[in-house]
Amino acid sequence: MEASTILEVEGLSKKYETKAGSVTAIDDVSFTAQKGQVTAVVGPSGSGKTTLLYVVGSLERPDEGKIEVVGQDILDQEVDLVKYRRENIGFVFQFFNLIPTLTAIENVMLPMDLAGVPPDEQHARATELLEQMGVGGRLLKSRTNKISGGENQRVAIARALANDPDVILADEPTGNLDTATGQTVIAILSELAHAEGKCVLMVTHDESIRRVSDRAFHMSDGRLSEISNHD
Amino acid sequence: MRTLHRGFRSFRRNYVRNLIVVILLFICLTFSMSMLAVKLAADSQVETIKQKVGNFGQIQVSSAYRLKQFEAERQQTAAERAAAARSLTTAQEFANRVQNLVPEKLANQFSTDQYVQTYDKALEANVTVPKLTNTNMQQLFQLRENRGTESFGNAGPPGSSMNQNSFSFAGNTNGSSASDFTTGAKKLTKGKFFTYQDYKDSNPVVIIEKNLAADNDLDVGDTIEAQVSGSTGSGSTIGLKVIGIYETVEAQQQSQSSGSSTPNVNPAGNVFYAPLTVVQKLNATPGYVELGAYYFDSVDNTAALKAAFKTDAKGTGGKYELATDISDYQAIADPLIKARNTSVIGLAGALGACVLIILLAMIIIVSGRTRELGVLKAIGSTDRQVIGQFAVEILCICLVAIILAMGVTAIIGQSMGNWLLPKAQTATTSQQQNQGGPGFFGGPGGNNTSLYKEGSRFTRNTAQSEPAAKLNVVYRGSLFLYGILILIGVSFIGMAIPVFWIIRLRPARVLSME
Numbered sequence: 220m221e222a223s224t225i226l227e228v229e230g231l232s233k234k235y236e237t238k239a240g241s242v243t244a245i246d247d248v249s250f251t252a253q254k255g256q257v258t259a260v261v262g263p264s265g266s267g268k269t270t271l272l273y274v275v276g277s278l279e280r281p282d283e284g285k286i287e288v289v290g291q292d293i294l295d296q297e298v299d300l301v302k303y304r305r306e307n308i309g310f311v312f313q314f315f316n317l318i319p320t321l322t323a324i325e326n327v328m329l330p331m332d333l334a335g336v337p338p339d340e341q342h343a344r345a346t347e348l349l350e351q352m353g354v355g356g357r358l359l360k361s362r363t364n365k366i367s368g369g370e371n372q373r374v375a376i377a378r379a380l381a382n383d384p385d386v387i388l389a390d391e392p393t394g395n396l397d398t399a400t401g402q403t404v405i406a407i408l409s410e411l412a413h414a415e416g417k418c419v420l421m422v423t424h425d426e427s428i429r430r431v432s433d434r435a436f437h438m439s440d441g442r443l444s445e446i447s448n449h450d
Numbered sequence: 451m452r453t454l455h456r457g458f459r460s461f462r463r464n465y466v467r468n469l470i471v472v473i474l475l476f477i478c479l480t481f482s483m484s485m486l487a488v489k490l491a492a493d494s495q496v497e498t499i500k501q502k503v504g505n506f507g508q509i510q511v512s513s514a515y516r517l518k519q520f521e522a523e524r525q526q527t528a529a530e531r532a533a534a535a536r537s538l539t540t541a542q543e544f545a546n547r548v549q550n551l552v553p554e555k556l557a558n559q560f561s562t563d564q565y566v567q568t569y570d571k572a573l574e575a576n577v578t579v580p581k582l583t584n585t586n587m588q589q590l591f592q593l594r595e596n597r598g599t600e601s602f603g604n605a606g607p608p609g610s611s612m613n614q615n616s617f618s619f620a621g622n623t624n625g626s627s628a629s630d631f632t633t634g635a636k637k638l639t640k641g642k643f644f645t646y647q648d649y650k651d652s653n654p655v656v657i658i659e660k661n662l663a664a665d666n667d668l669d670v671g672d673t674i675e676a677q678v679s680g681s682t683g684s685g686s687t688i689g690l691k692v693i694g695i696y697e698t699v700e701a702q703q704q705s706q707s708s709g710s711s712t713p714n715v716n717p718a719g720n721v722f723y724a725p726l727t728v729v730q731k732l733n734a735t736p737g738y739v740e741l742g743a744y745y746f747d748s749v750d751n752t753a754a755l756k757a758a759f760k761t762d763a764k765g766t767g768g769k770y771e772l773a774t775d776i777s778d779y780q781a782i783a784d785p786l787i788k789a790r791n792t793s794v795i796g797l798a799g800a801l802g803a804c805v806l807i808i809l810l811a812m813i814i815i816v817s818g819r820t821r822e823l824g825v826l827k828a829i830g831s832t833d834r835q836v837i838g839q840f841a842v843e844i845l846c847i848c849l850v851a852i853i854l855a856m857g858v859t860a861i862i863g864q865s866m867g868n869w870l871l872p873k874a875q876t877a878t879t880s881q882q883q884n885q886g887g888p889g890f891f892g893g894p895g896g897n898n899t900s901l902y903k904e905g906s907r908f909t910r911n912t913a914q915s916e917p918a919a920k921l922n923v924v925y926r927g928s929l930f931l932y933g934i935l936i937l938i939g940v941s942f943i944g945m946a947i948p949v950f951w952i953i954r955l956r957p958a959r960v961l962s963m964e
């Protein structure tokens with residue numbers, strides 16, 4: 220593994236059993252993602268992008284393959300996956316997946332709360348992150364169902380950063396946003412990679428996003444191939 | 451603490467949904483708690499009744515035997531009976547005398563049963579005291595004379611061995627435990643009671659009535675001569691030392707309350723109280739008693755006692771019976787038991803409804819928050835943390851519901867009790883009626899511990915009736931404890947759904963369902 224490689228995936232496969240038979244979601248996928256870079260995986264719907272993201276994020280277990288994050292084999296049976304997710308992974312979803320009964324700041328504080336961070340620290344960091352994302356002031360204490368989609372996604376990004384993970388996994392982060400807001404969100408994620416040294420792995424069907432990525436892959440029928448990130 | 455905080459916050463934020471569940475639970479829990487309150491009250495009152503009624507029994511000659519005896523005598527003419535009486539040997543005469551009495555040995559044997567707590571033996575006999583006048587009987591004789599019927603002078607009414615020197619002698623093993631004294635109908639005003647030791651030693655002592663003592667110029671320390679039944683000549687009397695004088699409280703009260711200026715007829719007077727062994731001597735029936743009376747631990751052991759008695763009385767041909775006051779107990783306790791049984795059914799139904807509500811509510815709540823669960827797991831929440839959060843939320847729902855339910859139960863509990871208590875319940879029967887025995891001894895009170903196990907034969911006055919059962923549904927500590935148990939139980943059951951759901955939930959599957 221190179222010094223800057225944070226994520227290394229090798230020979231990853233995943234099949235689902237359906238009534239119609241076995242469906243291959245990921246087929247022998249191998250790739251690496253580096254610190255300080257945005258890695259984009261583009262492809263049509265149903266190509267296996269989200270499954271790949273969930274497998275890397277340890278929400279799904281692959282049938283075969285190897286995943287190393289910061290040099291640790293996360294498929295090792297002795298690895299505490301909950302702890303792994305909490306410390307190393309930040310998720311950003313298409314539909315934000317914020318807790319509607321909580322305020323913006325409470326949503327950001329939640330991962331820290333689960334990790335046992337003292338309340339004062341939680342509050343200070345959450346405030347800082349939200350202000351960094353441009354969701355400060357009165358929005359801090361607004362319920363997430365009372366703020367716009369773009370603001371929600373920024374809150375979601377702030378939540379993903381709450382425990383300062385090395386890897387940000389973004390699943391169609393602009394899929395539910397208008398073009399302008401989507402561009403802002405992409406800019407924030409790029410900034411996180413380039414300025415803060417995060418490894419951002421983004422899966423999307425939006426071909427234009429590959430242009431703002433540092434590396435790009437194309438996924439089709441579960442197979443992954445590296446493509447140019449330029450037109 | 452964080453889990454607690456998150457759970458409480460979630461409970462607060464989902465208030466509309468939770469309020470609906472709280473209301474539904476509150477209704478069912480109120481019904482449950484009311485039923486429970488009624489059950490606890492009924493249980494408590496049944497136990498109280500058990501301590502007072504249903505734990506008394508007495509061994510006596512059976513009514514069936516008496517009837518059989520009566521039928522046999524009815525077959526004979528008066529001449530045949532007189533001839534038979536003349537031809538009796540001494541042994542036959544004794545057998546005749548004791549045929550309506552119970553062998554003391556049988557009474558003693560039964561007293562050793564494990565359930566018997568106290569017992570006494572009693573014998574009542576008509577005894578002639580030649581130098582005293584029975585003022586009650588004298589009035590009766592005077593009445594007969596005034597009506598112009600045949601004059602029988604000093605002799606009693608025709609066909610009777612009674613005369614104006616006849617007195618009723620009541621014997622038991624301890625004077626202070628005679629029911630006349632324990633119920634307050636009679637009161638010792640001077641001297642002392644005879645004791646268990648007097649009974650054991652056959653001490654010739656007696657307690658007499660105040661007016662009788664005054665009429666006959668008797669006082670404590672004097673001696674009266676009483677005739678031994680069927681005995682003549684020298685040695686046919688026993689000198690009895692007066693050790694106590696009593697007054698008849700009930701008769702005085704009647705006289706005072708009526709405001710009458712007529713002389714007190716003192717209907718309960720002219721009864722002598724003496725040790726059982728002395729009365730047995732005077733009646734010439736040593737080793738026999740009229741009845742053995744027993745307090746046992748509980749009405750619940752009536753069947754066991756009946757079985758024990760059957761064994762003890764084996765070979766007597768059913769001549770003796772053990773009569774208990776179980777029917778009195780049933781008359782008083784049955785409405786309460788019925789109310790309790792109904793409340794138990796109601797309680798079970800209401801708790802079942804509570805469980806159903808909490809289960810259905812949790813299915814709806816959890817299925818509506820599947821995404822939230824998936825997100826929580828995805829961002830690093832352990833199963834325990836998620837379950838804890840839901841547990842707190844459910845506990846809050848149940849806690850609010852049960853606090854409200856307890857409050858309302860305190861208000862409506864009595865109404866529920868009244869509603870459940872059968873309307874047509876009365877309990878005015880007395881033990882006297884059910885037992886058929888004479889009633890002048892009774893009540894616990896003795897201090898001796900050997901034969902006499904602190905207690906006595908006891909019967910109640912026929913006028914004394916049990917109060918009708920009333921269910922007093924009071925808020926007691928145990929109800930609060932049961933409430934907490936119900937709270938924990940319902941919450942625990944309510945938790946089953948989220949726990950199952952959370953453990954099985956795969957966040958990837960949930961998050962994929964956009």
